[in-house]
Amino acid sequence: MSIPIFKLLDGHTIPQLAFGTGTALYQQNVTQPVLAAIKAAYTHIDGAQVYGNEDSVGDAIVQSGVPREQLFVTTKVVKLGEGETIPESLKGSLKKLKTDYVDLFLIHSPTGFEAPGRLEEVWKGMEEVKDAGLAKSIGVSNFRIKDFERVLKIAKYKPVVNQIELHPYVYKQLLPLLKFQSEHGILTESFGGLTPVTKKTDGPVTPVLSELANKLGGTETQVLMKWLEQKGIIAVTTTRTAARLQEYLDVYKLPNLSEADIKAIDDAGAKLHSRHFARHMDEL
Ligand SMILES: NC(=O)c1ccc[n+]([C@@H]2O[C@H](COP(=O)([O-])OP(=O)(O)OC[C@H]3O[C@@H](n4cnc5c(N)ncnc54)[C@H](OP(=O)(O)O)[C@@H]3O)[C@@H](O)[C@H]2O)c1
Secondary structure, three states, rough: OOOOOEOOOOOOOOEEEEEEOOHOOOOOOHHHHHHHHHHHHHEEEEEHHHHHHHHHHHHHHHOOOOHHHEEEEEEEEEEOOOOOOHHHHHHHHHHHOOOOOEEEEEEHHHHOOOOOOHHHHHHHHHHHHHHHEEEEEEEEEOOOOOHHHHHHHHHHHOOEEEEEEHHHHHHHHHHHHHHHHHHHHEHHHHHOOHHHHOOOOOOOOHHHHHHHHHHHOHHHHHHHHHHHHHHHEEEEEOOOHHHHHHHHHHHHHOOOOOOHHHHHHHHHHHHOOOOOOHHHHHHH
């Protein structure tokens, strides 16, 4: 089975699994890892200006030989230089990425744009790049309900996604945000989705994952990926190893978790709150 394709509210589509170029690959040349991911069947590459490696993502796009329209490329803006506009910022990224457009352009975080009127002004710039065809879709990352409320008040186009830290140890706290997004048709992208096997390995979710991995005939990592997929969430993950690239892809060959399995993960996760990125998200 191949990677599921989700529909965005602006009519474009997005692959449910993305290869990330931050975290473990932050500030590193990612040409070889991205090439390996594309070769293994990944088409969705998640980048950001602040990862400091858009140039090497661009090299991988060119060297892969895969037609540009078969790839889905994301980048994100975290801050603007003095007097710099959003279209200018994205054009700088496109030059490094060696492409005429990105599939998805995100505001990386609202926290740099919190002054009165600033977030609204930045969103207008995001709409400009969509109208100019420099980004097919536009969205946000690390947004709370209060950030969405500011943007939605003035928006011509709604953000299509919110990319946030999402795993069982933050899921309960995020429920009001997820409900708000779902009412607006805004999809969720997760990062840090593997936290129970990477950063918080001794919590209440650990024994549940181990039991479900046995039941499904997969790994704990795959159970977490399945949990995300079945909740309709786009998984942005990464790896430095070929074996793990395949492990993530093999998720789609596994049987689905039952509703009771999903509830067991939700309930275990609700016993502990553990966030590792973007602390402002604790106040929705
Ligand atoms: N928008 C934002 O603010 C934001 C913030 C953070 C991240 N991101 C994006 O999301 C991407 C992924 O973030 P993430 O790294 O936090 O995602 P993640 O999916 O939680 O973790 C990926 C890491 O898990 C490791 N892993 C997988 N299974 C494991 C196991 N069984 N035992 C030990 N380690 C295991 C992999 O290590 P190996 O290399 O050893 O396989 C890999 O480095 C980033 O690259 C970036 O693109 C966005």
